[in-house]
Amino acid sequence: MKLASVDLNLLVALEALLREGSVTKAGLSMGLSTPAMSHALARLRTQLDDPLLVRAGRGMVLTPRAVALRPRLQALLTEVGGVLSPARTFEPALLERTFRIHATDHVLTVLGTALDARVRREAPGVTLQFMPNSPDDAGMLREGSVDLTVGVYVELPPELRTRKLFTDRFVCVVRKDHPTVGRTLTLEQFLALEHLQVAPRGKPGGYVDTMLAVRNQRRRVARTVPYFLAGLRLVEESDYVLTISERVAKAVAPWLKLKLLPPPLPLEPYTLTLLWHPREDSDPAHRWLRGAFVQAARAAAP
Template sequence: MSTPLDASDLAALAALDALLQTSSVTGAARRLGLSTPAVSHALARLRERFGDPLLVRAGRGMVLTPRAEQLRPRVRDALSLATLVFEDPGAFEPASMERSFTLSMTDYVLRVFGGPFEARVRAAAPGVDLRVIVNAVDDAERLRAGDTDLVVGIYGALPPELRTRAIISERLVCVVREAHPVLAPTKRRLTLRQFVTLEHVQIAPRGQPGGYVDDRLAELGHARRVARAVPFFQLALEMTASSDYLLTVSERIARQLGPELGLRVLEPPSELGLEPYALSMVWHPRFDADAGHRWLREQLVESTQALDGLSHARPRRRLDASDPTAGEASGRRRRKAKN
């Protein structure tokens, strides 16, 4: 049965190796850059620890005991392994990285800048595997547990230790099908009355209906009917293209997919005062100094910078606590339901 190491054992490992390699207290002191008395004291402690003299006099020099001879290669190997822990890994080379990352993000991210991000990773790090899962209200817990390596989204209050960096800003627009029977082809902005009268498709990436738009309507004393709530941006756009529904959606994906789906983009009612928002990447601080993880984050940032990522002034960077898609809001509702 092995005995657990303590700090003194680890500190003595270098001294033991020097003594066993040189068979000399003076030689070991010279190798370690210590005084001879200090190494002599270290030898005394090692003798007590092993129950063996380790070095014995032989004429003018010293020789290793059988126990010390047995220890010599094992100590050398152990010290070499310990040295690797503190060794500078050298320049990071993405091309040599063989690793898997789990990313949590919406299909908006994959559609708008996932292509450039994928191309960058594939070209520079062919040994990297990427696994993408959908956003969830427990993204923060997944990061803490190590189930997810990086998430992209807009969140409510996050655990204070998590790192965040805004990477792209967006604004909300409305879309309807080109031949919508209620809205004239020349229409450029919806009135508030039209907005609340029409039936809506809502994108609920984390499975919770309601949110920012509904809160703004409630502040004005209005509500809308959400006829369909789906978790995916592209599906919501396709449903809108084949119906008379109205969809409020992020502008970039509306501009990308709208023409091919036969959709037209309209401005939301000015009374709503919808503010731009920012998507952030979030990670656990255990990866702050991880060269591979840091490189992956840089690829994500550079992919959004090519799109003039943070192009909106003062975008909101977090969800209100009342937003049902915010982690802390859903958590409170679950706790309340249990009481």
């Protein structure tokens, strides 16, 4: 299809229809009458060979094709808007914007103070809304409901952008006066203890269990919690053992009565990664925030 033969105004109409899920509401958002928007929908149905919106009771719902088109269309219109907008010098001090970020309390404990200081100093009008990681961080980035995510990711869609922030490694943590654990922790002791596990995305199991399974061994996970600090606080008041980030454990060790020990099995270090959608690549405000994360990581987690 030749681009010259396509009415690009239909893209704007399509975005409004997919966003509103209603011909009338889409027309109002564009300043068009309902008949005019109905005509645009008819043209789009012919162009795409898909009904896009179908009746469901008193309302209308998107077809699977329409659902699939929505994130691509949003990214395309954002890019077109950037192309047609005049270039302006970006000044963080003048920025007033809210960023939604998925991250664990692990990340906030390690980077939170350094990141907050940089943002307050450079862009006092910026609001940061932190939320727990989701099992579908990638999907939420695609649909634009979140601006950035930070976490440990193994498999990701190839189009997403990544930037390494810092590495961490595992330690085992018990309370200082634990009745059976002294200065060292053997594998036999490790397996005999009841374990507490931090599962930020709500899925029990993980790397430690995989490494034990390779040795035909398993541990008993008696408690699973979603937050690192909650796990460390619970360990302080129990006989559980917790295998956790060394950076977080060291950060809270001065004010919790904890003992940090090397794990009794080989566990590789892991990387915390900054993740975003490519439609944000050229956005100067988003680029500035990514830089703030990188600089905070260099300062707080060298």
